[in-house]
Amino acid sequence: MTHPQSDLAIHGGLKAVTTEITNIFEWPIITHEDENAVLAVLRRGAMSGTDETIKFEEEFASWQGTQYALACNNGTAALQSALYGCGISVGDEIICPSITYWASALPVFALGASVVFADIDPFTLCIDPKDIEHRISANTRAIVVVHYFGHPADMDNIMAIANRHKLKVIEDVSHAHGGLYKGRKLGTIGDVAGMSMMSGKSFAIGEGGMLTTNCREIYERALAFGHYERFNETITSPELSPYRNLPLGGYKYRMHQLSSVVGRVQLKYYDARVAEIRRAMNFFWDELIDVPGLHAHRVNEEGYNTMAGWYMPHGLYTPSELGGLSVTRFAEAVRAEGSHCTPGTNKPLHLHPLLTEADVYGHDRPTRIAHASRNLIREQGSLPVAEQISTLTFGIPWFKKFDHGIISEHAKAFRKVAAQHKSLLDADPGNPIALTNWTSVNSD
Numbered sequence: 226m227t228h229p230q231s232d233l234a235i236h237g238g239l240k241a242v243t244t245e246i247t248n249i250f251e252w253p254i255i256t257h258e259d260e261n262a263v264l265a266v267l268r269r270g271a272m273s274g275t276d277e278t279i280k281f282e283e284e285f286a287s288w289q290g291t292q293y294a295l296a297c298n299n300g301t302a303a304l305q306s307a308l309y310g311c312g313i314s315v316g317d318e319i320i321c322p323s324i325t326y327w328a329s330a331l332p333v334f335a336l337g338a339s340v341v342f343a344d345i346d347p348f349t350l351c352i353d354p355k356d357i358e359h360r361i362s363a364n365t366r367a368i369v370v371v372h373y374f375g376h377p378a379d380m381d382n383i384m385a386i387a388n389r390h391k392l393k394v395i396e397d398v399s400h401a402h403g404g405l406y407k408g409r410k411l412g413t414i415g416d417v418a419g420m421s422m423m424s425g426k427s428f429a430i431g432e433g434g435m436l437t438t439n440c441r442e443i444y445e446r447a448l449a450f451g452h453y454e455r456f457n458e459t460i461t462s463p464e465l466s467p468y469r470n471l472p473l474g475g476y477k478y479r480m481h482q483l484s485s486v487v488g489r490v491q492l493k494y495y496d497a498r499v500a501e502i503r504r505a506m507n508f509f510w511d512e513l514i515d516v517p518g519l520h521a522h523r524v525n526e527e528g529y530n531t532m533a534g535w536y537m538p539h540g541l542y543t544p545s546e547l548g549g550l551s552v553t554r555f556a557e558a559v560r561a562e563g564s565h566c567t568p569g570t571n572k573p574l575h576l577h578p579l580l581t582e583a584d585v586y587g588h589d590r591p592t593r594i595a596h597a598s599r600n601l602i603r604e605q606g607s608l609p610v611a612e613q614i615s616t617l618t619f620g621i622p623w624f625k626k627f628d629h630g631i632i633s634e635h636a637k638a639f640r641k642v643a644a645q646h647k648s649l650l651d652a653d654p655g656n657p658i659a660l661t662n663w664t665s666v667n668s669d
């Protein structure tokens with residue numbers, strides 16, 4: 226289909242991206258060193274052991290700058306162990322942003338606690354500190370913070386609220402391993418951190434997760450919860466000691482050692498590899514400064530903040546600067562140019578039926594409020610930013626290598642579409658009702 230005033234690829238023009246696919250998007254970077262480490266564990270049949278895992282924990286704790294690190298079989302298990310470690314139990318409430326992957330919130334179900342969702346800030350895409358305090362009740366025990374798409378949450382204001390109300394802060398660092406907030410490593414500011422290390426994340430080792438903390442009590446409770454074989458004399462707490470050798474939670478959260486050895490190798494190169502990602506991603510956005518409608522979701526690194534691995538990078542979309550063009554149509558035109566662009570973020574959790582009506586365990590009421598002393602379920606319209614944000618955000622290419630020429634071509638695709646947005650308005654069907662879903666942000 227051609228268009229009189231447009232040379233956009235979607236109208237039959239030449240594509241902005243002409244370089245054939247290179248390894249610029251390849252992740253994780255796997256070398257012979259990773260392969261040999263995995264083979265060595267396989268050959269000695271040590272897949273279910275803990276020797277490599279314990280070395281990985283020590284190395285990770287030292288890199289993270291915390292006293293303790295506990296490896297788990299996935300990030301979900303690490304987050305649930307963090308919640309249990311903080312003492313979250315029946316009738317308690319936690320506050321969590323509605324825009325996140327489900328594992329930031331759902332592990333409280335099995336602990337008998339309830340989740341209260343808060344809105345997000347439209348620029349950081351992280352929990353909005355201004356939307357926390359009025360949601361605190363006598364039963365609130367913790368705030369779960371997610372450094373969404375690598376962007377550090379507003380920790381100073383969040384910690385001030387937590388200290389005022391004596392709440393624990395659990396950082397979900399699944400998107401932001403190694404990122405800095407005012408020079409401090411993400412995951413070391415709250416009481417405990419839980420993070421995923423599954424293959425799609427910026428710190429990617431296979432299925433795996435990590436809990437880090439400086440608090441001995443949280444560490445011991447987390448270990449006793451899902452690591453029966455390590456729940457032994459090393460656990461000193463008098464409350465836990467009588468139950469040694471069996472997991473308190475009835476869960477088994479041991480990390481697979483093929484994951485731990487990959488983690489040990491990946492950790493050696495992680496800082497250097499994400500430094501290159503930062504250079505590449507910042508260059509991409511520098512190329513797009515002053516383009517109307519498209520705004521970077523990034524931090525000013527001069528303030529000692531970083532996005533570390535830039536997990537699933539996104540941009541902020543302002544349709545009013547592009548004649549009202551929908552992000553759906555915009556993204557379609559960018560993809561036609563040969564680049565990567567998808568509308569939206571995760572869908573808001575507070576609207577999913579699992580969080581409004583499902584009775585999972587037979588309490589004869591929604592599991593979300595099975596033990597709650599008030600009805601916490603809120604409807605459409607209750608978290609306005611979270612409910613709109615998918616129409617105001619777009620995924621961008623996640624460059625792992627700094628290549629000036631290739632990144633410029635991709636930036637050109639975005640600039641070209643924004644410049645010719647008027648030619649896209651006629652055939653713009655608008656955003657569909659189901660723009661994204663809860664479990665995957667359709668990145669590349």
Ligand SMILES: *Cc1c(COP(=O)(O)O)cnc(C)c1O
Nearest residue numbers: 299300301326328329399421423
């Ligand atoms: C991926 C992810 C998790 C869960 O980690 P798994 O390793 O997949 O269990 C938790 N929180 C967030 C924000 C995530 O993106």
